[in-house]
Amino acid sequence: MRSLETVELTKAFGGNLVLDKTTVSFQHGKVNALIGPNGSGKTTFFNCVTGLIRPDSGRISYAGADITRRSPHAIARAGLGRTFQLCRVFPRMTVLDNVLAATRPRGVNLLRGAGGRKETDRARGWLTKLGIEHLAHAEARNLSWGQQKLLELAGVLMSEPETVLLDEPAGGVNPALLDRIGALVRDLNAEGRTFVIVEHNMDLVMSISDHIVVFDRGRPIAEGPPSLIRTDERVLGAYLGA
Numbered sequence: 001m002r003s004l005e006t007v008e009l010t011k012a013f014g015g016n017l018v019l020d021k022t023t024v025s026f027q028h029g030k031v032n033a034l035i036g037p038n039g040s041g042k043t044t045f046f047n048c049v050t051g052l053i054r055p056d057s058g059r060i061s062y063a064g065a066d067i068t069r070r071s072p073h074a075i076a077r078a079g080l081g082r083t084f085q086l087c088r089v090f091p092r093m094t095v096l097d098n099v100l101a102a103t104r105p106r107g108v109n110l111l112r113g114a115g116g117r118k119e120t121d122r123a124r125g126w127l128t129k130l131g132i133e134h135l136a137h138a139e140a141r142n143l144s145w146g147q148q149k150l151l152e153l154a155g156v157l158m159s160e161p162e163t164v165l166l167d168e169p170a171g172g173v174n175p176a177l178l179d180r181i182g183a184l185v186r187d188l189n190a191e192g193r194t195f196v197i198v199e200h201n202m203d204l205v206m207s208i209s210d211h212i213v214v215f216d217r218g219r220p221i222a223e224g225p226p227s228l229i230r231t232d233e234r235v236l237g238a239y240l241g242a
């Protein structure tokens with residue numbers, strides 16, 4: 001079953017054609033990875049899919065619905081949640097307040113109306129699941145980079161997304177936390193969540209993914225299970241610059 005798909009998605013910045021008629025689909029209920037060399041368009045792809053930037057042409061659909069021109073909010077409501085490469089948390093707010101604020105529109109009164117008993121319990125539940133409940137009252141800026149990534153993910157999960165897009169979850173994270181992130185993804189997937197993960201750490205990608213799509217210069221050049229991708233000549237060529 002198809003979850004997220006694009007048809008001839010195209011985006012250029014000035015003369016730089018970053019997504020070049022990209023037609024790709026990710027599998028519902030699976031852990032999908034999107035990999036490719038630096039600058040191959042992975043984050044731009046996420047930005048188009050989540051409505052942060054407008055593609056020049058092409059179509060994006062999610063669970064059968066056309067979401068191409070929808071706002072980031074509408075796309076989140078449709079069930080797509082995402083994290084960012086450079087982690088988005090409020091550094092001077094507590095961990096718990098960050099999670100509560102994550103479900104509010106950005107701007108004024110981030111916490112107004114948040115923090116009712118039920119919401120707070122749910123927020124704590126996610127913090128527990130992600131192993132950072134003991135930090136609930138710490139300011140986010142005092143967390144390690146990896147813990148901040150878990151915090152950002154907790155905020156995303158508050159919206160109960162059906163599909164989670166993770167942008168470099170392992171970037172800058174220490175090895176102990178890396179294992180935890182990998183186990184968490186598998187665990188959340190077993191509960192029914194679909195993942196699409198942009199990641200450079202190949203050990204992590206190969207160990208947690210069911211399906212891998214490889215981009216090179218904004219186009220998918222290979223896709224399949226880890227066993228196939230690992231030995232694909234085109235993939236090796238793209239990474240080695242051949």
Ligand SMILES: Nc1ncnc2c1ncn2[C@@H]1O[C@H](COP(=O)(O)OP(=O)(O)OP(=O)(O)O)[C@@H](O)[C@H]1O
Pocket residue numbers: 013016018036037038039040041042043044045
């Ligand atoms: N807002 C923007 N304005 C201009 N150029 C941009 C913008 N966003 C991305 N680019 C360019 O698009 C190209 C692809 O960048 P993108 O971040 O999508 O690649 P990536 O595959 O995610 O790379 P990395 O693995 O290094 O994060 C790069 O050449 C980048 O400079």
